[in-house]
Amino acid sequence: MSLLVTGSIGIDTVTTPFGTSENCLGGSAVYFSMAASYFCPVRFSGVIGADCPFDLADTFKGRDVDLSGLEIRQNSKTFRWKGSYHNKMNEAVTDNVELNVLAEKPAKVPVEFTDSKFVFLANTSPALQMELLSQIDNPTFVAADTMNCWIDGHFDSLKKLMGKVNALIINEDEARSIAKESNLIVTAEKILEMGPDVIVIKKGEHGSLMCTKAGDIFVLPAYIAKEVKDPTGAGDSFAGAFMGYLTKQGQVNTENLKKAIAYGTVMASFTISDFSLAGLAAADTKAIESKLEKLREVTQF
Amino acid sequence: MSLLVTGSIGIDTVTTPFGTSENCLGGSAVYFSMAASYFCPVRFSGVIGADCPFDLADTFKGRDVDLSGLEIRQNSKTFRWKGSYHNKMNEAVTDNVELNVLAEKPAKVPVEFTDSKFVFLANTSPALQMELLSQIDNPTFVAADTMNCWIDGHFDSLKKLMGKVNALIINEDEARSIAKESNLIVTAEKILEMGPDVIVIKKGEHGSLMCTKAGDIFVLPAYIAKEVKDPTGAGDSFAGAFMGYLTKQGQVNTENLKKAIAYGTVMASFTISDFSLAGLAAADTKAIESKLEKLREVTQF
Numbered sequence: 001m002s003l004l005v006t007g008s009i010g011i012d013t014v015t016t017p018f019g020t021s022e023n024c025l026g027g028s029a030v031y032f033s034m035a036a037s038y039f040c041p042v043r044f045s046g047v048i049g050a051d052c053p054f055d056l057a058d059t060f061k062g063r064d065v066d067l068s069g070l071e072i073r074q075n076s077k078t079f080r081w082k083g084s085y086h087n088k089m090n091e092a093v094t095d096n097v098e099l100n101v102l103a104e105k106p107a108k109v110p111v112e113f114t115d116s117k118f119v120f121l122a123n124t125s126p127a128l129q130m131e132l133l134s135q136i137d138n139p140t141f142v143a144a145d146t147m148n149c150w151i152d153g154h155f156d157s158l159k160k161l162m163g164k165v166n167a168l169i170i171n172e173d174e175a176r177s178i179a180k181e182s183n184l185i186v187t188a189e190k191i192l193e194m195g196p197d198v199i200v201i202k203k204g205e206h207g208s209l210m211c212t213k214a215g216d217i218f219v220l221p222a223y224i225a226k227e228v229k230d231p232t233g234a235g236d237s238f239a240g241a242f243m244g245y246l247t248k249q250g251q252v253n254t255e256n257l258k259k260a261i262a263y264g265t266v267m268a269s270f271t272i273s274d275f276s277l278a279g280l281a282a283a284d285t286k287a288i289e290s291k292l293e294k295l296r297e298v299t300q301f
Numbered sequence: 302m303s304l305l306v307t308g309s310i311g312i313d314t315v316t317t318p319f320g321t322s323e324n325c326l327g328g329s330a331v332y333f334s335m336a337a338s339y340f341c342p343v344r345f346s347g348v349i350g351a352d353c354p355f356d357l358a359d360t361f362k363g364r365d366v367d368l369s370g371l372e373i374r375q376n377s378k379t380f381r382w383k384g385s386y387h388n389k390m391n392e393a394v395t396d397n398v399e400l401n402v403l404a405e406k407p408a409k410v411p412v413e414f415t416d417s418k419f420v421f422l423a424n425t426s427p428a429l430q431m432e433l434l435s436q437i438d439n440p441t442f443v444a445a446d447t448m449n450c451w452i453d454g455h456f457d458s459l460k461k462l463m464g465k466v467n468a469l470i471i472n473e474d475e476a477r478s479i480a481k482e483s484n485l486i487v488t489a490e491k492i493l494e495m496g497p498d499v500i501v502i503k504k505g506e507h508g509s510l511m512c513t514k515a516g517d518i519f520v521l522p523a524y525i526a527k528e529v530k531d532p533t534g535a536g537d538s539f540a541g542a543f544m545g546y547l548t549k550q551g552q553v554n555t556e557n558l559k560k561a562i563a564y565g566t567v568m569a570s571f572t573i574s575d576f577s578l579a580g581l582a583a584a585d586t587k588a589i590e591s592k593l594e595k596l597r598e599v600t601q602f
Binding site for chain 1: 451486487504507508510519520521527529560597600601
């Protein structure tokens with residue numbers, strides 16, 4: 001099984017109490033693919049401008065990440081994000097954003113990717129997500145992310161998308177905005193009624209919650225982290241490991257979904273341990289399995 | 302083994318999005334004792350004024366709660382608290398407080414309670430908590446709660462108390478205030494350095510975290526609750542079940558501590574399901590064990 005991701009590649013400048021990382025590699029598709037690559041082959045789809053200083057082939061060297069879907073637009077500029085984290089580091093403050101290529105038409109999914117069975121549509125406008133999805137022949141399991149600007153401004157379009165995807169993987173605040181509800185279990189149930197079979201709500205330092213139409217509920221705390229250097233990309237790393245594990249297993253059932261959440265939790269913990277992709281890229285199977293065991297030890301009674 | 306609690310009895314008026322409960326029974330010792338009574342005999346110590354409209358003997362009828370330590374001061378008035386909950390219901394807003402008897406000297410612990418082995422000192426000034434503790438001969442396991450006004454205004458006194466107790470059971474914000482640290486694991490470690498062997502940090506809807514000097518870490522989400530009618534007393538119910546379970550087991554070890562946290566989580570969920578003590582008092586062994594199993598099911602992978 002292989003996993004397709006469509007999402008952003010970004011030039012990030014991030015400030016946290018641990019320092020500033022200027023013009024570093026970021027973007028949802030990048031974090032997602034790096035995390036997923038520990039579990040399964042990844043097909044990457046995204047757009048950069050001619051100004052992009054990063055060699056993604058080098059970034060993913062030695063990993064089974066197929067960059068055929070990386071489009072370089074000579075007359076465009078790469079997406080840039082400048083953000084900072086304060087106090088409890090649970091939420092990013094966006095200091096500046098330049099959409100650049102993200103404001104243009106999305107990447108065309110290469111024809112050799114159209115038979116992908118597991119698909120992740122990273123955050124972009126729901127209309128674009130639908131357009132991307134329509135290029136895939138017959139996917140088995142499609143998950144999508146979204147954010148508040150689409151929930152507030154394009155809700156009808158988002159509702160259509162929700163009717164087409166198997167899973168939504170979003171933040172706590174986004175989930176509450178969609179459901180217009182404060183209780184998180186009720187929020188999850190309301191979102192399930194809008195279409196998806198699985199809703200995963202990411203709560204940052206408080207972990208995550210998953211509910212399914214089949215009636216499964218799963219709640220897991222975040223990995224115990226003594227040092228959070230940079231939370232950027234934690235959510236996309238979570239989603240990457242979640243989808244990567246499911247793709248590897250090839251089957252979406254209660255047990256696999258729970259374990260996918262656990263792996264998502266673990267991979268996010270690598271990401272937050274350092275700036276940009278440094279923590280995530282330094283992981284290996286032994287360290288991943290060891291953290292999974294530790295996660296089990298500190299949560300099971 | 303029996304468990305002694307010293308704490309408040311209150312006349313509460315609570316407003317939540319579900320309504321207002323006027324002049325209902327509350328107070329830390331009351332919630333604590335009710336929750337603990339499902340696990341072990343409880344010895345109750347606290348003070349009320351002549352105005353108290355509640356018959357505590359009736360409240361605890363059929364339960365092994367020894368009210369010999371209940372002092373009624375004819376010339377005093379009972380503690381009153383008026384509070385409300387908004388939005389996410391994770392934090393109470395205190396609208397009015399009348400300390401009344403709580404501003405006077407504490408209850409005298411009856412001589413027949415002085416051989417108590419498990420002791421919980423509910424929130425009051427650390428100096429009073431020390432005075433109460435000094436009346437107990439040779440306790441095995443003492444836990445205490447505190448709150449921000451003591452952390453901010455009586456920190457030296459609180460530090461002395463922390464050197465005398467085995468466990469501190471406090472809220473997330475209180476823990477961060479004590480440790481002057483935002484990361485919760487580091488917060489816990491810093492508090493352990495101040496004295497207690499066990500630190501339990503309650504995070505409301507996000508569950509709880511326990512760390513021990515022996516190196517145990519345990520993180521558990523809150524019980525999945527679709528309806529939170531009134532969070533008042535959840536923390537004291539948690540502490541009551543936590544201490545009640547440990548008292549019942551008679552031994553404080555890793556396994557018992559983890560299970561005590563799980564039972565604390567379950568009993569808090571009964572409390573928040575209704576106003577005042579209605580939800581907690583309606584629990585029974587079958588419902589408690591069933592919720593414990595459900596908690597295991599939704600958290601284990």
